[in-house]
Amino acid sequence: MKRQRLPLALQNLFLYTFGVILNLHAGSGPGPGFLEGFSGWAVLVVLNQAVNGLLVSAVMKCGSRITRLFIVPCSLVVNAVLSLVLLQLQLTAVFILATLLNGLVVCLYYGSP
Numbered sequence: 001m002k003r004q005r006l007p008l009a010l011q012n013l014f015l016y017t018f019g020v021i022l023n024l025h026a027g028s029g030p031g032p033g034f035l036e037g038f039s040g041w042a043v044l045v046v047l048n049q050a051v052n053g054l055l056v057s058a059v060m061k062c063g064s065r066i067t068r069l070f071i072v073p074c075s076l077v078v079n080a081v082l083s084l085v086l087l088q089l090q091l092t093a094v095f096i097l098a099t100l101l102n103g104l105v106v107c108l109y110y111g112s113p
Contacts, residue, residue, distance in 0.1 A: 073098075
């Protein structure tokens with residue numbers, strides 16, 4: 001793949017497609033199925049993490065260095081809110097304080113002087 005003059009995104013598409021086909025083929029043999037034992041929640045978690053990864057990569061490609069530093073805490077807050085809504089997660093006071101501080105930092109940095 002490295003010697004071909006294809007765009008990187010297309011090379012990645014070929015490699016990931018090959019990986020998916022190989023894994024589906026390996027899981028289709030005798031015995032339990034490839035996804036047996038996983039609930040719909042597991043699929044939602046995987047899809048959520050995939051979308052988060054795509055969003056983070058888009059911000060990292062187009063954003064500044066400071067913006068990149070805000071990605072991780074903001075993604076943690078988004079995941080916590082989703083867990084709160086979907087899984088009835090109990091948030092602690094420390095997490096709420098960290099979230100407020102993260103919001104304050106974003107307001108201080110991006111707010112008008």
